[in-house]
Amino acid sequence: xxxxxxxxxxxxxxxxxxxxxxxxxxxxxxxxxxxxxxxxxxxxxxxxxxxxxxxxxxxxxxxxxxxxxxxxxxxxxxxxxxxxxxxxxxxxxxxxxxxxxxxxxxxxxxxxxxxxxxxxxxxxxxxxxxxxxxxxxxxx
Amino acid sequence: xxxxxxxxxxxxxxxxxxxxxxxxxxxxxxxxxxxxxxxxxxxxxxxxxxxxxxxxxxxxxxxxxxxxxxxxxxxxxxxxxxxxxxxxxxxxxxxxxxxxxxxxxxxxxxxxxxxxxxxxxxxxxxxxxxxxxxxxxxxx
DNA sequence: CAAAGTAGTCAGAGACTCTGACGATCGTCA
DNA sequence: TGACGATCGTCAGAGTCTCTGACTACTTTG
Numbered sequence: 001x002x003x004x005x006x007x008x009x010x011x012x013x014x015x016x017x018x019x020x021x022x023x024x025x026x027x028x029x030x031x032x033x034x035x036x037x038x039x040x041x042x043x044x045x046x047x048x049x050x051x052x053x054x055x056x057x058x059x060x061x062x063x064x065x066x067x068x069x070x071x072x073x074x075x076x077x078x079x080x081x082x083x084x085x086x087x088x089x090x091x092x093x094x095x096x097x098x099x100x101x102x103x104x105x106x107x108x109x110x111x112x113x114x115x116x117x118x119x120x121x122x123x124x125x126x127x128x129x130x131x132x133x134x135x136x137x138x139x140x
Numbered sequence: 141x142x143x144x145x146x147x148x149x150x151x152x153x154x155x156x157x158x159x160x161x162x163x164x165x166x167x168x169x170x171x172x173x174x175x176x177x178x179x180x181x182x183x184x185x186x187x188x189x190x191x192x193x194x195x196x197x198x199x200x201x202x203x204x205x206x207x208x209x210x211x212x213x214x215x216x217x218x219x220x221x222x223x224x225x226x227x228x229x230x231x232x233x234x235x236x237x238x239x240x241x242x243x244x245x246x247x248x249x250x251x252x253x254x255x256x257x258x259x260x261x262x263x264x265x266x267x268x269x270x271x272x273x274x275x276x277x278x279x280x
Numbered sequence: 281c282a283a284a285g286t287a288g289t290c291a292g293a294g295a296c297t298c299t300g301a302c303g304a305t306c307g308t309c310a
Numbered sequence: 311t312g313a314c315g316a317t318c319g320t321c322a323g324a325g326t327c328t329c330t331g332a333c334t335a336c337t338t339t340g
Contacts, residue, residue, distance in 0.1 A: 001270070002246055003150075003154065003246075003250055003253070003265070003266065003269070004151055004154035004155060004158070004246065005179065006266070006269040006270065006273065007147050007148075007150055007151040007154070007269065008147075008151045009269075009272075009273050009276050009277045010143075010147055010269070010272045010273070010276040011144055011147040011148045011151055012196070012276075013276035013277075014143065014144035014147070014276075015144060018144070031326075031327090033326075033327060033328090039145070047287075047288090048287075048288065049286080049287060049288075056152070057327090057328070057329090058328075058329065058330085059287080059288065059289090060288090060289080060290090060328080060329075060330085061327070061328050061329075063288070063289070064326090064327075064328080065327080068326095080287090083286090083287075083336080083337075084287095084335080084336060084337085085286070085287040085288070085335065085336045085337070086286090086287050086288075086336090087287085087288080106142055106143075106144065110143055112275070113143070113272060113275070116271065116272070116274070116275050117268060117271055117272065121264075121268050121271070124261075124264055124268060125143070125265070125268045125269075125272075126143065126146070128257060128261050128264060128265045128268075129143070129146040129147065129149075129150070129265075130141070130146065131256065131257055131261070132149075132150045132253060132256070132257065132265075133146065133149050133150070134256070135252070135253070135256050136149050136150040136152075136153035136154075137149045137153075171295075171296090173295075173296060173297090187318075187319090188318075188319065189317080189318060189319075197296090197297070197298090198297070198298065198299085199318080199319070199320090200297080200298075200299085200319090200320080200321090201296070201297050201298075203319070203320070204295095204296075204297080205296080208295095220318090223305080223306070223317090223318075224304080224305060224306085224318095225304065225305045225306070225317070225318040225319070226305090226317090226318050226319075227318085227319080
């Protein structure tokens, strides 16, 4: 079986679990597309252009998604002190609150996977995917 | 780093490579969404409902995508001899021609990955993902 | 200080997905 | 065998996400 599909299947499973859990915890106003941008915001804020590049979407699409995240209270935009053209997208109150909820679900799913695969295979998977990232992630 | 994202990165890389190669070979009228349905058509044809279930989309969405694949000549719809309500979606001429092209690109990408990881790790990756599929793919 | 480049927005369009409702057909159980 | 619930696929309408192209404001470079 094609390795692409083999990677996609657990990815989708993880994503579905995280969104189901977030929705259950009251964070039902965030979508996968928004989360893929949100996930890439640096601790001290990121520029829209950088987020777009990392998420591999156009800056227009990123702007559209950040607008929604901002309206829902997950992020805020502040002027970039080093460049008057730019603004920094930063994680706001509601966004900061959602992060540990999502992290807990990820940990739960990873624990299930580890239970099925065994700790050693789980560690191998992590390590191999890390190495694979070296040649498949242009923005690592 | 979160395993979900770690799975997603090489998946997206593979997908992008396959679509770039298909477009270069003249198959520039197929989209990722269409391909995710196309990929799941059984050798002797599949029902729309089954495709929708496997791709985890609604049957309306699957119908929309199959309409486009049909118009572009990748698939055809024939009556299901065992059930007058249903029709079978089958791979048509253009679809059959595209498959080896896509398979060659997948093989090329997998060879690059094997060169980077080593044959042994590549085999481990395949094996581990296969086991992971047991608990993450409801339609295996 | 002019020219070239970069950050972000506006406008418009297309692709994909969903919910809800529907007619046609199937399978089952009285 | 015939009524009834379930299933197959479609139509209609709406919302979400993405893109291309063009633009303003600001920065960097020569």
